[in-house]
Amino acid sequence: xxxxxxxxxxxGRRRWQRSNESDEDMDTxxxxxxxxxxxxxxxxxxQVLSVECxxxxxxxxxxxxxxxxLQVWDNSQWLQNFRMRKGTFMELCDLLSPALKRQNxxxxxxxxxxxxxxxxxxxxxxxxxxxxxxxxFGVGKSTVGAAVMQVAKAIxxxxxxxxxxxxxxxxxxxxxxxxxxxxxxxxxxxTHIPILAPxxxxxxxxxxxxxxxxxLQALVDHRGRFTNINVGWPGRVHDARVFRNxxxxxxxxxxxxxxxxxITVGDxxxxxxxLGDPAxxxxxxxxxxxxxxxxRSQELFNYRLSKCRxxxxxxxxxxxxxxxxxxxxxxxxxxxIPIVIAACCVLHNLxxx
Numbered sequence: 414x415x416x417x418x419x420x421x422x423x424x425g426r427r428r429w430q431r432s433n434e435s436d437e438d439m440d441t442x443x444x445x446x447x448x449x450x451x452x453x454x455x456x457x458x459x460q461v462l463s464v465e466c467x468x469x470x471x472x473x474x475x476x477x478x479x480x481x482x483l484q485v486w487d488n489s490q491w492l493q494n495f496r497m498r499k500g501t502f503m504e505l506c507d508l509l510s511p512a513l514k515r516q517n518x519x520x521x522x523x524x525x526x527x528x529x530x531x532x533x534x535x536x537x538x539x540x541x542x543x544x545x546x547x548x549x550f551g552v553g554k555s556t557v558g559a560a561v562m563q564v565a566k567a568i569x570x571x572x573x574x575x576x577x578x579x580x581x582x583x584x585x586x587x588x589x590x591x592x593x594x595x596x597x598x599x600x601x602x603x604t605h606i607p608i609l610a611p612x613x614x615x616x617x618x619x620x621x622x623x624x625x626x627x628x629l630q631a632l633v634d635h636r637g638r639f640t641n642i643n644v645g646w647p648g649r650v651h652d653a654r655v656f657r658n659x660x661x662x663x664x665x666x667x668x669x670x671x672x673x674x675x676i677t678v679g680d681x682x683x684x685x686x687x688l689g690d691p692a693x694x695x696x697x698x699x700x701x702x703x704x705x706x707x708x709r710s711q712e713l714f715n716y717r718l719s720k721c722r723x724x725x726x727x728x729x730x731x732x733x734x735x736x737x738x739x740x741x742x743x744x745x746x747x748x749x750i751p752i753v754i755a756a757c758c759v760l761h762n763l764x765x766x
Contacts, residue, residue, distance in 0.1 A: 475551040512567035533564035565756035588635030593717040620648030
């Protein structure tokens, strides 16, 4: 006969076998009836935990852009905040539309071209944080960064070659002649755009004023518009070296940039020249100031040259004053910074025109 302990052990073994058989039956039944009611069964047996529903995007307000800016603001407010009148803004949007227009999806409506351009201009004009611009326009922070680069690339692709160009050479020569320098075609100089310290070769970007920068070198006409730009060189590189490594230098050296138009000064034939500061090399087609002890005629020459060359300094001042993001250290990548700088030069010409 079995003692009490053996009876209890046999009774527990039979109960465990019955529970396993019932679990197997349940599993088999579930696998056979899996379908529309399977999720309900899983909730009933406690095998699935409920998950709280969440929004995949927070609701934002676009009333400021839709009802205030587009409908209420006058031209003075547009000029103050976007650096251009509303008519110019709409014309710019039409020009960029082929590259910026997006299709709506079932999830959400695409940003309009006008709003995309407005976000980019606002970020270029006011060096606010991305979060500040996000709250202003009722979009996501990542959307702000994407809009800036999309608009900048569209400007480079569609407008750079049309807007930053030489134009009427005779009108430029006449303009500089009225300012006191004969047969002058352009003025050249470079400026530094502040950037954050690059991850690699950071010392190459420290300029002579001890901050990290990228060089923008430009040729400017008598009205302060950019006719040729070169951007991307590290701040440590000298202006003369930047100039010698540009296509502009090759064209001027070959005599293909300007038309063959010479005047006679004394007994010398003078071609169309560009004006530079003492950092640039003296060339038959590049005039720079005299240095050292000067006589009266040399001082007069320097005065007239400096008066005409100041147009490029003023152009850089207007560029940075208009697009104030160029005054702050840009957090963009080294490949994106030149794109934004060049786009600002194009926008500068549009505003000057």
